[in-house]
Amino acid sequence: MRWFKILFFLLCGLNLYSQELIQLKEKGEIIISKEKLKELSLKTDLEAYREYYAIRGLFQEVSLELNLNNLPASSEPLPILTFNEPSLQLDLFLNFTNLASEDQLFLSTEKGLKSITTKAESFLLSSFSTKHRLLFRDRFPYHNSRLNINGVVFSEIDSNVVLDDYGDAGTCQVNAICSIATNNELSRATTRILWINGSLAGWCTGTLINNTAFDAKPYVLSAEHCALAGSLVSNNDLNRWVFFFNYLNPNCEGGNQESDILQQQILGASLRARSADNGGDFGSDFLLLELNQNIPASYNAYFAGWNRGPILSSKGDCFHHPSGDAQKISIYRQRPSITSYGGSIPNTHLEVFWQDSKYGFGTTEGGSSGSALLDEYGLILGTLTGGNSSCQQTELSDLYGRFAYSWSSNGEFPARQLAPWLDPLELGNLRLQGLNSGDTIDIPILNDISVFPNPVQNGQAEIKGFYDLQSPARIQLFSLAGEELQETYISPFAYGTIPLNLETFRSGLYILRIGQGNRQKTLKIWIL
Numbered sequence: 001m002r003w004f005k006i007l008f009f010l011l012c013g014l015n016l017y018s019q020e021l022i023q024l025k026e027k028g029e030i031i032i033s034k035e036k037l038k039e040l041s042l043k044t045d046l047e048a049y050r051e052y053y054a055i056r057g058l059f060q061e062v063s064l065e066l067n068l069n070n071l072p073a074s075s076e077p078l079p080i081l082t083f084n085e086p087s088l089q090l091d092l093f094l095n096f097t098n099l100a101s102e103d104q105l106f107l108s109t110e111k112g113l114k115s116i117t118t119k120a121e122s123f124l125l126s127s128f129s130t131k132h133r134l135l136f137r138d139r140f141p142y143h144n145s146r147l148n149i150n151g152v153v154f155s156e157i158d159s160n161v162v163l164d165d166y167g168d169a170g171t172c173q174v175n176a177i178c179s180i181a182t183n184n185e186l187s188r189a190t191t192r193i194l195w196i197n198g199s200l201a202g203w204c205t206g207t208l209i210n211n212t213a214f215d216a217k218p219y220v221l222s223a224e225h226c227a228l229a230g231s232l233v234s235n236n237d238l239n240r241w242v243f244f245f246n247y248l249n250p251n252c253e254g255g256n257q258e259s260d261i262l263q264q265q266i267l268g269a270s271l272r273a274r275s276a277d278n279g280g281d282f283g284s285d286f287l288l289l290e291l292n293q294n295i296p297a298s299y300n301a302y303f304a305g306w307n308r309g310p311i312l313s314s315k316g317d318c319f320h321h322p323s324g325d326a327q328k329i330s331i332y333r334q335r336p337s338i339t340s341y342g343g344s345i346p347n348t349h350l351e352v353f354w355q356d357s358k359y360g361f362g363t364t365e366g367g368s369s370g371s372a373l374l375d376e377y378g379l380i381l382g383t384l385t386g387g388n389s390s391c392q393q394t395e396l397s398d399l400y401g402r403f404a405y406s407w408s409s410n411g412e413f414p415a416r417q418l419a420p421w422l423d424p425l426e427l428g429n430l431r432l433q434g435l436n437s438g439d440t441i442d443i444p445i446l447n448d449i450s451v452f453p454n455p456v457q458n459g460q461a462e463i464k465g466f467y468d469l470q471s472p473a474r475i476q477l478f479s480l481a482g483e484e485l486q487e488t489y490i491s492p493f494a495y496g497t498i499p500l501n502l503e504t505f506r507s508g509l510y511i512l513r514i515g516q517g518n519r520q521k522t523l524k525i526w527i528l
Contacts, residue, residue, distance in 0.1 A: 018060050018061060018062050018063075020033055020036050021033050021036040021037060021040065021060055021062075022060065022062055022064070022152055023064075024064040024065075024066060024149065026070075027082075028066055028079065028080045028081045028082055028134075029082050029083070029084065030081065030082070030083045030090070030149075032085055032088055032090075032154075034085070034087075034088075034158075037058070037088075037154060037157065038157075040058055040060065040199060041058060041157060041161075043199075044058060044198075044199045044200060046058060046161075046200075049200060049202075049229060049230075050163075052366075053200075053202045053203075053229055053366060054164040054202055054203040054204075054322075054323050054324055054365070054366030054367035054369075055163055055164060055200065055201070055202045055203075056091070056153060056155055056163060056164060056165060056194060056201040056202050056203055056324060057091070057153045057154045057155040057156070057157065057163050057201050058153070058154045058157065058199055058200070058201065059151065059152070059153050059154075059196050059198070059199050059200060059201045059240075060151070060152050060154070060199065061150065061151050062149055062150060062151060062152055063148070063149075063150060064148065064149040064150075065146060065147070065148050065149075066080060066081075066146070066147040066148075066149075067146055068080060068136060068138065068143070068145045068146060068147060069143040069144070069145075069146075071136070071138060071143075073138075073142075074137075074138075075137075076137070077104065077106050077113070077135035077136060077137040078135060078136060078137070079108070079133045079134070079135050080134055080135065080136045080147060081128070081133065081134035081147075082133050082134075083128055083129060083130055083132070084130055085130065086129075086130050087156075087158050088129070088154065088156055088157065088158075089127055089128065089129045089154075089155045089156035090127075090128045090129070090152055090153065090154060090155065091124055091125065091126050091127065091128070091152070091153035091155050091194075091201070092124070092125040092128055092149055092151075092152060093122070093123075093124055093149065093150050093151035093152070093153075093240060093267075094122065094123060094124070094125055094147065094148070094149060094150075095121055095122045095147075095148040095149075095150055096121055096122075096145060096146070096147055096148075097121065097145065097146045097148070098144045098145045098146065099121060099145050100139055100140065100141055100144070100145070102139035102140060103136070103137065103138060103139050103145060104136070104137040104139070105134065105135070105136060105137075106134075106135040106136075106137070107125075107132055107133075107134060107135070108132060108133040108134075108135055109131060109132060110131055113135070120267070122267050123265060123267060124194070124242045124265060124267065126155075126263070127155065127165070127166075127258065129156075151196075151240055153194075153196075153201045155201075164202075164203055164323040164324045164325075164366065164367060165323075165324050165325075166258040166324065166325055166326065167258070167325060168323040168324065168325055169322040169323045169325035169326075169328060169365060169367075170322065170323075170363070170365060170390065170391030170392075171391060172360050172361045172362065172363065172391035172394065173322055173325070173328040173330075173360065173362050173363070173365075173391070174328055174329050174330070174357060174359045174360040174361075174362040175248070175249045175251070175252050175253070175326065175327070175328060175329070175359075176190075176248055176249075176319050176326075176327035176328055176329045177248055177249060177250065177251070177252055178252040178253075178329065178357075178359045179252075180317075180329060180331055180357045180358075180359065181317050181319075181329055181331075182315065182316060182317055182331075182374070182376050182377075182378065183317075183374065183376075183377065183378030185302045185378060185434060185436070186207075186302065186304055186317075186319055186372070186374055186378050186434075187246075187248070187319050187327060187329075188245075188246065188299075188300055188301055188302035189207050189208040189209075189301065189302040189303060189304040189319075189372075189434070190205065190206075190207055190208075190319040190320070190321075190327055190371070190372070191205070191206045191207070191208065191220060191243045191244060191245055191247075192205065192243070192244040192247045192321040192324065192327070193205060193206050193220075193222065193226065193241060193242070193243055193244075193321075193370070194241065194242040194244070194324075195226055195227070195229070195233070195237075195241050196233075196237045196240040196241060197227070197228075197229040197230055197231075197233045197234075197237055198229075198230050198231070198237070200229050200230065202226075202229060202324075202367075203321060203323065203324035203366070203367035204222055204223065204226035204321075204367065204369045204370045205222065205319075205320045205321045205367065205368055205369065205370045205371035205384070206220040206221060206222035206243065206289070206370050206371075207220065207221050207222070207304050207319075207370075207371070207372040207380065207383075208220060208295070208301055208302065208303045208304060209221045209303060209304050209306060209380065209422065210303035210304060210305055210306070210422075210432055210433070210434055210435045211421065211422045211423065211424060211432075212422065212423045212424060212425045212427045212429060212432060212522070213424050213425055213522070214435055214522075216294065216295070216303060216435065216437055217290065218266075218290060218291035218293070218294055218295055219272070219288060219289070219290055219291075219303075219421065219422070220243065220269065220288070220289045220290075220291060221286065221287070221288055221370070221372065221380065221383060221418075222286075222287045222289065222369070222370030222383060223279070223280075223285050223286065223287055223369045223370035223383050223384060223385055223401065224274045224275045224276070224277065224279050224280070224285050224286060224287045225278075225279025225280065225285055225369065225385065225386075226287060226369055226370050227271075227274065227287055228278070228279050233271075235270070235271070238268065238269050238270065238271060238289070239267075239268040239269075239292065240267070240268065241267075241268060241269050241289075242265050242266075242267055243265060243266045243267075243269070243291060244263070244264065244265050245264040245265070245266070245295070245299045245301060246262060246264050246299065246300070247261055247264075247321065247326055247327055248261065248326055248327050249261070249326040249327075252359060253359065258326075261326065264296075264298070264299050266291050266292070266293055266295070267292065268291070268292035268293075269289040269290060269291050269292055270289065270290050270292065271287075271288075271289060272288045272289060272290050272415075272421055273286075273287075273288040273414065273415050273416060273417060273418060273420075273421060274286065274287050274288070274415070274416070275287075275401070275406065275410040275416065276410065276411060276415075276416055277342075277410060279385070280341040280342060280348070280349070280385040280386070280399075280401060281341070281342035281344070282342055282344050282345045282348075283345060283348055283401075283405070283409075283410045284348045284349065284382075284383075284385075284401030284402055284405040284406045284409070284410060285341065285348075285349075285383065285385040285401040286383055286401050286403075286406040286410070286418065287370065287383075288418060288421055295437055297437065297438070299437070300437065300438070301437040302434055302435070302436055302437065303434055303435040303436075303437070304372060304374075304378065304379070304380050304434050305377075305378065305379045305380070305431065305432045305433045305434035305435075305482070306379050306380040306403055306422065306431070306432050307375055307377075307379035307380065307381055307403065307430070307431045308403050308404040308407050308430055308431070309404070309430040309431055310404075312335050312336055312338075312350070312375070312381065313335070313375030313376045313377070313381070314333070314334060314335045314376070315331070315332060315333045315334075315375075315376050316331070316332055316373065316374045316375045316376050316381070317329055317330060317331045317332070317374055318330045318331075318332075318364070318368075318371050318372065318373055318374060318384070319371065319372070319374075320364060320367075320368035320371035320384070321367050321368065321371075322364060322365035322366070322367050322368045323365050323366060323367045324367045325367070328362055329362055330354050330362035330363060330364060331354065331355050331357060331362065332352050332353060332354055332355055333355040334353060334355075336350040336351055336352045336373070336381070336382075336400070337350070337351045338350060338351075338402070339351045339399065341385050341386070341399050341401070347402070347405060348401060348402060348405050348409075349382070349385060349399045349400060349401055349402055349405075350373060350381060350382045350399070350400045350401075350402055351397050351398070351399055352373060352397060352398055352399075352400060353389075353395070353396075353397050354389060354394060354398075356394070361391070361394045363389035363390055363391060363393075363394055363398075364384060364387065364389055364398050365390065368384055369384050369385070369386070370383050370384060371383065371384045372384075373400040378434060379431060379432075379433075379434075380403050381400065381402070381403055382400030382401050382402050382403050383400055383401050383403070383406075384398060384399075384400050384401075385399050385400065385401050386398070386399060387399050403418070406418050407419050425522055425524070426524070427480075427511060427522070427524045428480070428509065428524070429480050429481075429482075429511075430480060430481070431480065431481045431482060432482055433481075433482035446465070446466075446514060446516065446519045446520065446521040447521075448465035448467070449463060449464070449465040449466070449514055449521045449523070450463075450464050450465055450523075451463055451464075451500065451512065451523055451525050452464055454523075454525050454526060455525070455526035455527065455528045456500070456502055456525060456526065456527045456528060457528050458503075459501065459502045459503030459504075459505070459527070460499070460500070460501060460502070460503070461499075461500040461502065461525070462497050462498070462499055462500060463475070463497065463498040463499075463500055463514060464496065464497050465496060466492035466496035466497070466498065466516065467496060468492070468516060468517065469491065469492050469493075469494070469496060470491065471491070471516050471517050472489050472490060472491045472516070473489070473490060473491065473492060473498060473514060473515065473516040474487070474488075474489055474513075474514070474515040474516070475487070475488040475489075475490065475498065475500070475512070475513075475514055476512070476513040476514075476515075477502070477505075477510055477511070477512055478510065478511040478512075478513065479510065479511070480509060480510070480511065485505070485510070486505075502527055505527055506527070507527055507528055508526075508527060509524065509525075509526055510524075510525050510526075510527060511523070511524060511525075512524075512525050
C-alpha cells in the first residue's frame with residue numbers, strides 16, 4: 001500500500017554478485033554467501049523501501065542447473081535440493097525441462113511429504129528453508145529431466161530483518177472466508193501478487209476483471225505504483241511476477257498453517273495499460289496486466305464486473321492481501337466520496353471509511369495496494385492507492401483510484417486507458433456483470449451477422465447473415481447493466497434471416513447476443 005510518495009533508487013549492476021552470492025553443489029545443496037547477501041541489501045537500500053512497500057525480500061537472477069540424470073534408480077523419491085543455512089529462507093524460481101507426465105515432485109516438511117501437484121514447467125517454490133527438501137521420483141521416460149533455478153528471493157535475511165509474508169497482517173484483519181461479504185464470488189477474483197522489480201520483491205493485490213467480449217481474457221487490474229519500486233518494472237521482471245489464487249485460510253477464526261493453503265499460481269504477465277501518473281500523484285493509479293496463460297479450470301476463477309456509472313453504492317467490501325498474508329476482507333457501510341490523491345487533479349479517487357464486523361475491524365495495509373473497492377453488487381468501483389487506515393487507526397480512511405476515471409481520463413492513448421481493453425466491442429457499458437470461468441466459451445465469431453435497420457424503428461428489425469439454416473439460434477437481449485431481458489430460440493428463415501420483434505421495449509441502447517452451434521456474436525443496437 002502506497003502510504004507516501006514513491007522514492008526512486010537506482011538498482012544498477014546487482015547481477016554482478018550472483019555467482020558469488022549463490023552456488024548449487026553437485027548433490028543439490030544450495031550455498032549462500034551471507035556477506036554478499038548483506039552487500040546486496042545495502043546496495044538496494046532495502047530498509048528505505050520497507051517504509052513504502054510490503055517487501056517480501058531481495059531478488060537475484062541466477063542460472064543454476066542440476067542434471068537429474070545422475071540420480072540412481074529408485075522406486076522412492078530422492079532429494080534433489082537441500083538448504084542448510086538456518087538464518088535464511090528462500091523463494092526459488094524453478095524450471096524443469098523434459099518433466100514427464102508421470103514424474104513426481106515432493107516437498108519434505110516437518111509434517112512429512114507433501115506432493116507438489118503443478119504440471120507447469122516453471123513455478124515458484126516458496127519459503128524453502130533448512131526444514132525442507134525437494135524430492136523427485138523419476139518415471140518413464142527415465143533420466144531425461146533437468147532442473148534450473150533462474151531466480152531467488154531471499155525472503156528471510158537474518159533475525160534482525162522482519163519481512164512481510166504469511167501471518168504478518170495486523171491482528172484486526174478479518175479472514176476472507178468469514179461470511180460478511182455482499183458477494184463472496186469476488187474472493188475467487190482476487191489474486192495475491194508477488195512482484196519483482198530489479199533486486200526487490202514485494203506484495204500487492206490484483207483482481208481478475210471481465211470485458212464486454214465475455215471471453216475470459218486473463219486481465220488483472222491493480223495499482224500502477226506496484227510497478228514503480230525504483231523505476232517502471234521491466235518486461236523481463238514482469239515475466240517473473242507470481243499471481244496466487246484462492247490464497248485463503250480455511251477457517252474464519254483461529255490459527256492456520258501456510259501449508260494448509262492450496263498453492264495455485266500463475267507465473268508472468270504483460271503490461272497492457274497504466275495511468276502513468278507516478279502512482280496517483282496526478283491520476284487514478286491503475287495498472288492493467290494480462291497473464292501469460294489462461295486460468296486453469298481447477299482454480300474456479302471469477303472475473304469481476306465493473307461499474308463506471310455516476311451513482312456510488314452505500315455499502316460494499318474489499319478483498320485483499322495485507323502484508324502478503326492470506327486473503328482478508330474489509331467492509332464499508334457509508335457511501336464513498338469523490339476526491340483526489342495528489343491534490344493537483346480533482347475527482348481521481350474515492351475516499352472510503354471501514355466498518356466494524358462481528359469478526360473484527362478490517363482495514364488495509366501494505367500489500368493491499370491494487371485491491372478492488374466493490375459496490376453492493378460486487379462490481380469494481382476503484383483500486384487501492386493508499387491511505388491512513390490501520391489496526392491502530394481504524395477510524396481513518398483509504399483512497400481508491402476511481403474506475404470511472406481510469407476508463408479514459410488518464411490519457412488519450414490505449415496504453416493510458418481501460419476502455420479499449422475492457423470494452424473491445426465498443427458497447428459503451430456503464431456497468432458490466434461478472435463472469436464465472438466455467439461459463440466461458442472459447443468460440444469463433446459469427447462475422448457476417450448484422451441487424452437491420454439499426455437503430456430499430458417501430459420495434460421491428462431483422463437479423464441477417466446466417467449460413468447455417470438448420471441449427472437453431474439463441475437470441476438474447478440484455479440491458480447495458482447486463483440484465484437479460486429476452487431470450488428466443490429460433491432457426492433462420494430462407495435467405496439466412498431471423499425476424500426480431502422489440503415492440504415491448506422502451507427507446508434506448510441494448511446488447512444483443514446471438515449464438516448458433518459453437519459460434520457467437522454480440523452487437524449493440526438502438527431502439528428508437
